Structure formats: C-alpha cells, structure tokens
Amino acid sequence: GQSLEQPSEVTAVEGAIVQINCTYQTSGFYGLSWYQQHDGGAPTFLSYNALDGLEETGRFSSFLSRSDSYGYLLLQELQMKDSASYFCAVTNSGGYQKVTFGTGTKLQVIP
Amino acid sequence: NAGVTQTPKFQVLKTGQSMTLQCAQDMNHEYMSWYRQDPGMGLRLIHYSVGAGITDQGEVPNGYNVSRSTTEDFPLRLLSAAPSQTSVYFCASSGAGAETQYFGPGTRLLVL
Numbered sequence: 001g002q003s004l005e006q007p008s009e010v011t012a013v014e015g016a017i018v019q020i021n022c023t024y025q026t027s028g029f030y031g032l033s034w035y036q037q038h039d040g041g042a043p044t045f046l047s048y049n050a051l052d053g054l055e056e057t058g059r060f061s062s063f064l065s066r067s068d069s070y071g072y073l074l075l076q077e078l079q080m081k082d083s084a085s086y087f088c089a090v091t092n093s094g095g096y097q098k099v100t101f102g103t104g105t106k107l108q109v110i111p
Numbered sequence: 112n113a114g115v116t117q118t119p120k121f122q123v124l125k126t127g128q129s130m131t132l133q134c135a136q137d138m139n140h141e142y143m144s145w146y147r148q149d150p151g152m153g154l155r156l157i158h159y160s161v162g163a164g165i166t167d168q169g170e171v172p173n174g175y176n177v178s179r180s181t182t183e184d185f186p187l188r189l190l191s192a193a194p195s196q197t198s199v200y201f202c203a204s205s206g207a208g209a210e211t212q213y214f215g216p217g218t219r220l221l222v223l
Contacts, residue, residue: 004153031210042201042214043154050210087153096161097209098169099144101153 002026004102006088011108012078020073020105022088030093032064032071037104038084046073046086075107083109112137117202117215124192124222132187132218134202142205143185144169144212145177147198154201159209160185192222 004024012018031050035043049064061074085104144159156169160179176188203212
C-alpha cells in the first residue's frame, strides 16, 4: 500500500522561510503533489513534481528526490494568510492513477 | 466556469437512510474522485473515475456506490448511512491525469 509522513504542526514567523517535509512509501510512484487547505475550506492545488529537482511558483517551491522517496514544500516570505494545513499527495501509476494524501501539516504563522 | 460544484452543502441523516451526494464539473475533465475528510486527518479516497463508464474503488469504498454516466457528473451514493460515515465529503476533478485536482466546496454530512 501507500503511506506518507509529514509533521503534524509547524510554527513560523511572518516574513521567514519554512520547509514542510514529506516522506512516502508507495509502489509505482508517478508524482508528488502539494495542496493547501484553510480551516473550513476545500483543498487547493499548489504544485506537482514528477521528476527530481525543484519547481518554483512564486513564493512557493516544491522539491522531489525519487531515490530518497522524499519531497518538501518551501514557503518563502511567509504571510499571515499562509496559516493553513498543507498536504502532500502521492500519485501512483499502477493501473489507473490513484492519489493518496498525507495527514497534513498545520502551519501557524505568527507575527 | 463554475469549476466543481457539490450539493448539498450540509445534510443530516438518520442511521439507515440513503442519499446521493451530487458532484458536477464544467471543465471537461476526465478524472473525478470522491474523498472523505475526518477531523485532523487527511483526505481518504473513496471512489474515482477515469472517464464516463469507468469507475474504481479507492481506499475506503465500503458503504458507498458511484457511477459515471456523463463526463460532467459523478454522484456518490450512501446505501444505508451509518454514524461512521459522518464526515466532510469532497469531490475533485482533473484533466488527463490525477496529479492536479480541483476540489469542490465539500458536503458536510452528519449521521445520527
């Protein structure tokens, strides 16, 4: 089966940089996605990595190492509105594509 | 574009009742999926579909049925509601693959 591990909570200061790690175990790995979810809201897509390396989208970057089964989300110039839960999700390629989500990291940004 | 829409927003059921959660998307996406999210947990895949007429089970399919007769609609049926099905249900869609999913606003379901 699939399993993902990410820290349950992270606290960081406004304006700082924070890294949220995700390690996974899966068969037929296809790619790693990141989603943001504010309290009471729906998840929204942030980024996706299929190949090793860094993908940058504005203040957010995501990294993947397939050999280490590891990825991270990097948030720069933190803003109060970045306080939310962040989920990593693995897409596996066995047969039809299936997605498995981690349990999420609750990020609190403090002044 | 409305994106992904879900109805109802809230629902209270009694144990044993059945109901259908509606999901529709107007982005012509082939891939659609249903997740449930329980407090403090991630999203768990219930069922998914890779196109009209094709569905498959996810991680927690028991007690739920789906069908996909059109590209736009992907309803989720609860056959006989149980308190363990109290949760927030999200529908999502994506293009050719599953890696970039767009989520609906969710349905909050309480089973008494």
